[in-house]
Amino acid sequence: MTMPNPPALAGHYRVRVTKDHLVFAAGHFITYNGDHCERIHGHNYRVAVEVEGPLDDNHYVFDFIALLELSRSIVAEWDHRMLLPDGSGLIAVHDDPGEGPAHVRVCYKERRWVFPKEECVILPIPNTTTELLARLFGQRLWERMGQQGLKPPSVLRVEVEENFGQMAAAEWRNPSE
Numbered sequence: 001m002t003m004p005n006p007p008a009l010a011g012h013y014r015v016r017v018t019k020d021h022l023v024f025a026a027g028h029f030i031t032y033n034g035d036h037c038e039r040i041h042g043h044n045y046r047v048a049v050e051v052e053g054p055l056d057d058n059h060y061v062f063d064f065i066a067l068l069e070l071s072r073s074i075v076a077e078w079d080h081r082m083l084l085p086d087g088s089g090l091i092a093v094h095d096d097p098g099e100g101p102a103h104v105r106v107c108y109k110e111r112r113w114v115f116p117k118e119e120c121v122i123l124p125i126p127n128t129t130t131e132l133l134a135r136l137f138g139q140r141l142w143e144r145m146g147q148q149g150l151k152p153p154s155v156l157r158v159e160v161e162e163n164f165g166q167m168a169a170a171e172w173r174n175p176s177e
C-alpha cells in the first residue's frame with residue numbers, strides 16, 4: 001500500500017532568518033501595572049523572522065536574501081535610537097518648547113527627558129514592550145513585501161528577543177488564503 005505524503009511535505013514549508021546583524025541596540029522605558037514607569041535603559045534586541053507557505057518557482061517559500069534585506073531595513077531604522085511610544089496615555093512625546101523642533105520632550109508625571117529628535121524613533125504604539133515591537137516590525141515587513149511586489153506569505157512570524165531567554169512573538173496569517 002502506498003502511503004500519502006505527510007501533510008508537512010505536501011506543500012507547506014517554513015524558512016527562518018536570524019543573523020548577527022538582525023540586532024538593534026536601542027533605549028526605551030515602558031509603563032506597566034497602571035502607574036509604574038521604568039527607568040530608561042537599553043537592550044540589544046535580536047530579531048528572528050519566519051515565513052510559511054508553499055514553494056514558488058525557485059522552490060523557495062521566500063528568498064532568504066530578500067527576507068534579510070527587508071528585515072535589515074527595519075533594524076537599521078531602530079538601531080542606536082531611543083524608542084518612544086506615540087500613543088501612550090501616560091508617556092507624552094512632544095517637540096521640546098525650550099530647545100525647538102530638533103528635540104523631543106518626553107513627560108511621565110513629574111519626570112522629564114529631552115532627546116535630540118534625530119536620535120529617536122517615535123513609534124505608533126502605546127508602549128515599547130517587546131510584544132508591540134514584534135507586532136510593529138511584522139506590520140512594517142508585510143508592508144515592505146507588498147511595496148516590493150513580493151507575494152505575501154501564508155504565515156509571517158516575528159520574534160524579538162529583548163535579552164537572552166526573554167522574547168516575544170507576533171504572528172499573521174494571510175487573510176486572503
Ligand SMILES: Nc1nc2c(c(=O)[nH]1)N=C([C@H](O)[C@H](O)COP(=O)(O)OP(=O)(O)OP(=O)(O)O)CN2
Binds near residue numbers: 030038130162168
Ligand atoms: N511580556 C513582557 N514583559 C516585560 C517586558 C516586555 O516587553 N514584555 N519588558 C520589561 C522591561 O522592559 C524590562 O526591560 C525587562 O526587565 P529585565 O528582565 O530586568 O531586563 P534586563 O535587560 O535588565 O535583564 P536582567 O536579567 O535584569 O539583566 C519587563 N517585562
